[in-house]
Amino acid sequence: MALIVQKYGGTSVGSVERIHRVAERVVQARQAGHDLVVVLSAMSGETDRLVRLAHEVTPCPDEREMDMLLSTGERVAIALLAMDLRGRGINARSFTGRQVGIITDSSHTKARIARVTAERIREALAGGIIPIVAGFQGINERSDVTTLGRGGSDLTAVAVAAALKADRCIIYTDVDGVYTADPNIVPSARRLDKVSYEEMLELASLGAKILQSRSVEFAARHGVPVEVRSSFKEGQGTLVTTEDMDMERVVVSGVTGDRHQAKITIIGVPDRPGIAARIFGPVAEANIIVDMIIQNVSQAELTDISFTVPRVDLGKAVTLVQRVAKEIEAKSVGVTDAIAKVSLVGVGMRSHSGVAARMFAVLSREGVNIMMISTSEIKISCVIDEKYLELAMRALHAAFGLDEASGREE
Numbered sequence: 001m002a003l004i005v006q007k008y009g010g011t012s013v014g015s016v017e018r019i020h021r022v023a024e025r026v027v028q029a030r031q032a033g034h035d036l037v038v039v040l041s042a043m044s045g046e047t048d049r050l051v052r053l054a055h056e057v058t059p060c061p062d063e064r065e066m067d068m069l070l071s072t073g074e075r076v077a078i079a080l081l082a083m084d085l086r087g088r089g090i091n092a093r094s095f096t097g098r099q100v101g102i103i104t105d106s107s108h109t110k111a112r113i114a115r116v117t118a119e120r121i122r123e124a125l126a127g128g129i130i131p132i133v134a135g136f137q138g139i140n141e142r143s144d145v146t147t148l149g150r151g152g153s154d155l156t157a158v159a160v161a162a163a164l165k166a167d168r169c170i171i172y173t174d175v176d177g178v179y180t181a182d183p184n185i186v187p188s189a190r191r192l193d194k195v196s197y198e199e200m201l202e203l204a205s206l207g208a209k210i211l212q213s214r215s216v217e218f219a220a221r222h223g224v225p226v227e228v229r230s231s232f233k234e235g236q237g238t239l240v241t242t243e244d245m246d247m248e249r250v251v252v253s254g255v256t257g258d259r260h261q262a263k264i265t266i267i268g269v270p271d272r273p274g275i276a277a278r279i280f281g282p283v284a285e286a287n288i289i290v291d292m293i294i295q296n297v298s299q300a301e302l303t304d305i306s307f308t309v310p311r312v313d314l315g316k317a318v319t320l321v322q323r324v325a326k327e328i329e330a331k332s333v334g335v336t337d338a339i340a341k342v343s344l345v346g347v348g349m350r351s352h353s354g355v356a357a358r359m360f361a362v363l364s365r366e367g368v369n370i371m372m373i374s375t376s377e378i379k380i381s382c383v384i385d386e387k388y389l390e391l392a393m394r395a396l397h398a399a400f401g402l403d404e405a406s407g408r409e410e
């Protein structure tokens with residue numbers, strides 16, 4: 001008998017009909033003799049609705065109150081599923097993040113998990129009860145509600161699986177696994193049977209929202225075997241696991257696109273030691289993650305610095321940067337959010353050269369201008385004009401032999 005954590009995403013619990021389908025799956029797994037813990041997201045669209053509501057009330061909602069609001073979506077879903085199961089004579093109980101002891105820091109809206117006590121879950125399992133746990137939420141040391149960042153129910157599932165030393169954590173979603181690119185953007189994308197934690201972490205951080213990147217980081221750190229499957233159809237999914245020889249033979253395993261970044265450019269920055277620290281210090285203190293940075297060669301002791309930040313943090317970042325720009329007597333600050341990042345990911349890049357040059361050639365053939373470039377051992381990213389993102393993804397997917405019809409390039 002295995003202990004399995006099942007997580008169902010928003011689309012999978014998006015209607016009463018779909019909640020019934022999840023209940024049926026839970027019953028099936030139980031009949032197969034497994035011990036089960038179920039983690040749920042809010043019904044699809046609900047978290048977005050609550051975010052919009054908050055912004056209708058005030059342009060810059062307080063982050064503690066935002067968490068209080070957003071955490072309600074998951075509570076609705078868990079109560080409905082628990083009712084459904086109980087109506088079928090199955091002993092299930094819903095629990096909030098607080099009740100199962102998901103203790104986080106106090107970074108509201110993107111809190112990090114400090115520990116998971118899981119006492120109520122263990123108690124429930126021992127009593128033959130199926131715990132239905134609210135994803136995406138925890139509490140800080142003062143018992144204030146926190147949330148774990150968008151897509152954070154994946155992290156709840158992985159963290160609960162790690163705390164319970166579960167045999168598997170299955171992420172049920174609206175596609176049947178991890179693909180070589182988002183199948184909704186690149187129709188010729190193929191499902192991967194296996195993907196390494198490291199590749200999955202890059203894919204997720206670079207825009208593949210199939211798994212929240214922090215959940216992958218957590219799974220890798222605690223060695224939690226994660227499987228991504230469809231909640232709508234039976235069949236094989238994708239196993240996220242440790243790297244093996246097969247994976248290394250493939251140069252590029254996936255293409256991603258990310259529209260969630262924005263670019264800030266400071267023009268006419270005095271080229272002196274200490275200036276970069278003056279600019280990026282306050283941004284880091286405000287908990288804003290800077291992704292790419294480019295500094296031009298200086299002319300007449302002045303230079304331009306461009307960098308990217310998450311679009312959601314753009315307002316906060318611009319206010320800080322404008323203040324510093326004034327203090328250091330830079331000429332001006334420019335902002336654009338019409339950018340996107342296209343990336344290639346693959347552990348095989350470690351042992352293959354020329355991938356970057358080929359990527360640039362493909363983009364140039366499509367007439368796509370590259371604004372920024374960044375590379376690591378297993379990925380290459382280019383910032384481009386947002387309107388070319390889908391074109392760039394499809395062209396790269398085909399050029400690197402990932403399309404369904406083409407044989408995989410080795």
Ligand code: ADP
Pocket residue numbers: 008009010011012041151172173174175177178179180181182183184203207208209210211254
């Ligand atoms: P859930 O609500 O179940 O958490 P998400 O919407 O967060 O589901 O994630 C599933 C979606 O991720 C898919 O519908 C798909 O459009 C998108 N996606 C992006 N990149 C990939 C990829 N490489 N493989 C599979 N799906 C991807």
Ligand code: ASP
Pocket residue numbers: 009010041042047048073135136149150151152153154
């Ligand atoms: N409901 C949250 C969101 O939409 C968490 C999740 O779905 O994983 O981001």
Ligand code: MG
Pocket residue numbers: 009151154209210211212
């Ligand atoms: Mg998700």
